[in-house]
Amino acid sequence: MAFDEEGQATETERKVEICSRAYRLLVTQVGFDPNDIIFDPNILTIGTGMEEHSQYAINFIRATRLIKELLPGARISGGLSNLSFSFRGMEVIREAMHGAFLYHAIKVGGAFLY
16 A cells, blocks of 8 residues: 555655655565565545545546556556445445546556456
8 A cells, every 4th residue: 555654645646656665675675576566556535525535536547657657567456445435325326436437547557456
């Protein structure tokens, strides 16, 4: 997860920064195969009514694109149900949100989403 000593990353730049730091440590210091690295840049809840949450889905998608470009071999994972958590119990809305999100996330390399 894109989480470090300062907490959970919500902005694109912090997500990429945290994943890049982990990638460098794993690949250069540990000798980990980059193809075995899976990052979760945090899919966070949208639709909360709070302005600061309005870009969370876009930030995940942008971070996914940058991680795929900058960190060769790394894969992406994310908790899709987090996106629509504030709409639990409203399955039609959640399914529509998930479908739209997946359409864009898969286009930038987020093919491993759960």
